[in-house]
Amino acid sequence: MSESTVVSWENILTQNGTLWQLLQNTRYLVYRHDIEMNESMIENDVVEYFANVSACPGSLSTCSGKLHQVEYPLPPGVNGSYFYGIATQLDSGEILAFLELGSAQTGMPTMEFTNDITAPFNVNATFDPGTSRTQIQWINLNELQPGTLTETGPFQYNIRIYRHLDAANRSSWPAIPKELIGQLGAGNNSFTYIVPPFTDVRAYYSITYVYGFYEDVRFLGSNTLDPDWPVAEDNVAPGLVQGGVTASFLEEPEGGTGNTTVFWNDLLTELNPVYSIWRSGSSFNNTTLPDVQLIATVPAGIGFYRYQVERGMLGYSYYAVTAADARGNHNPFIGDEELVLAGPIMEDAFNHWIAEPTNVEAEYISGGWTDVTWVDQIGAEGESYHVWHSWTKLTASSNLTLEATLMATVPDGVQHVLVPVPADKDRLSYYCVTSVTRYNHLNATFENTGFDQNCIITALREDTLAPAPVQLAQPMLQGSQRIVLLSWINSQAEEYESYSIYRHLGDPFGDNEGGNLSDDENWELLVDMYTPSEADTTVMREVYLPIDLDRESW
Incomplete structure (x- = not known):
């Protein structure tokens, strides 16, 4: 059922070229009324025209006898007879409304019948980028006018859900591409559509009722999304930032900290993206790894972020920048090519401090034991300490593998260890203590082997060698x-x-x-x-x- 009336008429048949030219500057006004119309009704605006068409929009040769058709979409709930008439509007604006029956007006009224609105109202849709789902909701007709439609039994109405990329209205519906994505029973008022991967569109949703053999697709109410407000369905994450990511560290001696500034170029292909800044103590290719820390999110148009490292930071860091679009789509994989990874960046907030314990002392307490003591370093927590023995005083250029022996590993807070001295030895020894700590980083540790203040000053004599026998004189x-x-x-x-x-x-x-x-x-x-x-x-x-x-x- 089309629920519309088509009005047809023809131009006058003539070979008069002058009339042809007049027709090209003339328009037809189409009227409808439930009683026979006359010239007075037109002149006094008792009835308004519903169509205004050119008498001859083509070439002069097509003007004579040209066929015209106008479709009038009938409103809901019509049940009656109506006349249709044509008036002529000249180029001067004068309207000629003779409206002769059987000529410029239908000779008999046309019987018209249309259904009442048989559709839901207030259709809306919301896309959730986190789940890539769109939820469509509506208000059923029976909620506004209870009992209008049957909801149970063999004659109950059914609900259809359509998805399309063009706005829907009464005239466009037959032609636009659309997909029937769901059918529900009476009374349902929501539907969830799973948006396929790699989708980035503006979509419309329409809800119709099928009642008996009738589907109301006139869209006379609000059973389709507003043409100006489609739902943006975007589950495509932005690509990598272009031009790479760079970072540089600058210490702050007074505070024992420092700042690392990260730079990148904004994406020109995204509207209002948000940039995430990531940091780790080791190289990474996925921001979801447990050792990777999100340190900031930055809106578009800035292009850099200054990060204050933790007090006492000492070690290497890696930084990456990823983009998320306005709907939150984000790709955690940055690839193995390190195109958006800056590092390793040496972050030394200890340059004016010393990442070593202090007050290192050693005392041979006899019995084959030397007691080594120290004061734990500042600016670190959860660290451990290596106690080294050497024959010569260690420096930053010492080869620990060749010149020293690791005697003990001690947790923080203990601050001393007993070192065994081999038997039958009479030796001069040096002892140094180094710290091994993460320096507020998530994974990588650092051990400073500069040996600036963490060794005993002078060599310690350790003697486990028995004295030579005493030469006793004759008593x-x-x-x-x-x-x-x-x-x-x-x-x-x-x-x-x-x-x-x-x-x-x-x-x-x-x-x-x-x-x-x-x-x-x-x-x-x-x-x-x-x-x-x-x-x-x-x-x-x-x-x-x-x-x-x-x-x-x-």
Whole structure:
């Protein structure tokens, strides 16, 4: 059912060329009314024309007898008879409205019948770029006029959802390309359309009812999107920024920080994009990796971002810039060619600080152990410390593999470690302590081996070598004084050495081939850990005896 009336008529048949020229400057006004029309009704604007067409829009030769047709879309709810008439408007503006029945006016009224509006209202659509889905919603006719349409049983109405890229109206609907994307039962008021990948269009949606064998596609209400307000469906992420990404670091000595400035060129093919700035301690090709940090989003038209690095930062950083369009579409993959990756950028906020512990000291505490202590460095948390031993003082040019030995790894907050000293050694040693930390970065660590302030100043003597045997002189007995004088040479090869004197009243070497004091319990300690003056070359000690002795002693 077209629900429209087509009015047809012809120009006068004539071979008069003058009339042909007059027709080219003449227009026809088409009228409709429910009673027979006359000239007075036209002159007094009782009825208004609904069409204004040229009498001869083509060449002069086509003017005679030219056929005209005008389609009048009938409004909803029409049920009656109507006359149609044609008036002529001359080039001067004068209107000739003779409206003779059967000539310039239909001889009989035309019976017209149309349906009431049978469609939903207030169709709207919203695209969600996060899910690439468009939700279409509407108000059903029965919600506004309850009971108008049957919703149950075999005669219930059904709902059709169309998608098209051209605006829909009564006249354009038959010709425009469209896709039927969904059919629903009565009462539904929403539908979700999954937008295919790689879509970037302005789309329209129309909702119609199928009631019996009738589908109302007159679009007399609001069952299609407004021509000026299509829904933008865009799930295509912008491409990479052109011209690459660069970055440079500038320290701030006073604050112990610094700024890295990242530069890029805006995309000219995107409207109002947003740029995301990414940072990591290692090279990356995907912004979703766990070690990659989003540090800022910047609107279009700026082209740079200045990032203040963390206090105490020391290490290499990589920066990338990606673009998201106004709907949030964003491609996390930046590729392996590093076209939009700047780095490595050395960010040294410690240039005026020193990334080392301080107050490193070492003390040999005997028993084969050296106690190394230090104060943890500032500006770092969660760091660990390497304790190094070397024979010479380490510098920034030292080859640690050849010149030093890693003795221990210690977590932060401990600030000391006991280092074992090998047996039978008498050596001069240096100890240094370095820190290993992330410096507020997410992954990569850094160890400063400049050795500016993190080594002991002078070499430490570590002695686990037993002294040479004491050369004891022949004991001298002074019986009248009940004294035995013992003397020996004070070793000049040792420092701060001490001597102990033992006595044995039996045969200490009979059953003790090793000669160790600990192997024979009959050795008696007489003098314990006597330390002579370093200036003494000979040491003499007296051992007092009880009376009435007659024995042999060792």
